[in-house]
Amino acid sequence: MKRIECRVVSSTPAPSPPNSPPPSFLAEEQPSQCSRLLRNLRFAIEKRNIPLAMSVIKQMEKYEKDFSDVEKICNLEQSCKKSAKIATESISKVETLKRENSELKNQIGRLQKDHNKLDSDYEKMCLEKNNLQKKLAQETIRSDRLGESIAFVKSESDRDMKNCQKEISKLRADSVSTVQNNKTLNQELAMRKNVEKNLEMSKKQIEQLKSEVCKYKMMSDSYKAELEHTLASLNQDKKVETQNQLGQILLDRIETMLDSKDLKAPEQEAKCKKLKKRHKILKKYLTAPTPSGGSVRESLTDDEDLSDESSTMSQVATALRNLENNLM
Known part of the structure; x- marks a missing residue:
């Protein structure tokens, strides 16, 4: 305030500091x-x-x-x-x-x-x-x-x-x-x-x-970006978990069919090999970090044969077809 009073008396502005623009x-x-x-x-x-x-x-x-x-x-x-x-x-x-x-x-x-x-x-x-x-x-x-x-x-x-x-x-x-x-x-x-x-x-x-x-x-924008990233990660994890559960159901069903006495007969040898091949491919798909679209398609080519065994296998095959479409 003293500085302002001095300016009023002298009616001249104070000099700027040296080397300042x-x-x-x-x-x-x-x-x-x-x-x-x-x-x-x-x-x-x-x-x-x-x-x-x-x-x-x-x-x-x-x-x-x-x-x-x-x-x-x-x-x-x-x-x-x-x-x-x-x-x-x-x-x-x-x-x-x-x-x-x-x-x-x-x-x-x-x-x-x-x-x-x-x-x-x-x-x-x-x-x-x-x-x-x-x-x-x-x-x-x-x-x-x-x-x-x-x-x-x-x-x-x-x-x-x-x-x-x-x-x-x-x-x-x-x-x-x-x-x-x-x-x-x-x-x-x-x-x-x-x-x-x-x-x-x-x-x-x-x-x-x-x-x-x-x-x-700025804090709000940062929190919003983190929240969107977290929600996207959660949705992706939930989707992968659901797909793995459906694949595990199909894998358990194939193992049950392989353990049945009907497939041990000589005339069922071709079908048994086919089931073992699908079992191997599906197991590799479930244990792999990122499942490939070709493995899923190969494991689901003969789902129509499994639908003749029981209605449960038909539902599982339908769910896995939807899973394959989502992955593609």
């Missing part, structure tokens, strides 16, 4: 720096490079702070210029009132001198009247004339005195009004300073809220 240069440099930082941040996010992204964010916060400081300095300079203008006008008004007051004082002094002079003249006339009264017998006509002159001069003096009293009262009222106007101007200046202080505090709070909103938005 002017605010206009920083304002022109802001778009290019922001675009470059945004490109680096986008590249870091696409490459999942968290350290690089954090570094770019810190640089953006640094530039944002610098630009906000420059904007605050510009606003302060404008406010100081306005305050200096108001102060200059107020000082000019005060100087004008002082000059008027001085002129009124000089006029009062001149009127007072005139009044004193008239008083002295009146006293002289009284002395002359006394002297004339002594010579009343000899100069009656002259004494009467002098008496009339004295009465006229006295009336003029009384009238001038009344006018002077009125002027003095008027000047006193003007002086009181001037003092009241000065108090009002001081109150307005104090109110303007309080308003400027409140505006600066509000700007700081707004900048802080903007930074918090940006931070929460």
Whole structure:
């Protein structure tokens, strides 16, 4: 606050620190720096490079702070210029009132001198009247004339005195009004300073809220991406688990058929070999990390023969056909 008052008195802006670019240069440099930082941040996010992204964010916060400081300095300079203008006008008004007051004082002094002079003249006339009264017998006509002159001069003096009293009262009222106007101007200046202080505090709070909103938005986007990735992984794991369960049911059914006594007969040897081949292929499909589409198709080529054994095998074959279609 002391710094602002000094600017108002001197009406000149404070010098910028050495080797620092002017605010206009920083304002022109802001778009290019922001675009470059945004490109680096986008590249870091696409490459999942968290350290690089954090570094770019810190640089953006640094530039944002610098630009906000420059904007605050510009606003302060404008406010100081306005305050200096108001102060200059107020000082000019005060100087004008002082000059008027001085002129009124000089006029009062001149009127007072005139009044004193008239008083002295009146006293002289009284002395002359006394002297004339002594010579009343000899100069009656002259004494009467002098008496009339004295009465006229006295009336003029009384009238001038009344006018002077009125002027003095008027000047006193003007002086009181001037003092009241000065108090009002001081109150307005104090109110303007309080308003400027409140505006600066509000700007700081707004900048802080903007930074918090940006931070929460970035956190929300990160959490959303992680949630989508997690849901996709869960759906894929559930799908693979269901397919493995259906394949295990079919594998258990083939093993049961191989253990049955009907397939041990010589005429069932070809069918037994076919079942063993399917058993081997299906078991390899279930134990492999990523099942191949050809193995599933080969294990399901003869599902129509299994449907003659029981209705359960028909349902399992249908489910595995759907599984093959999903895998393809």
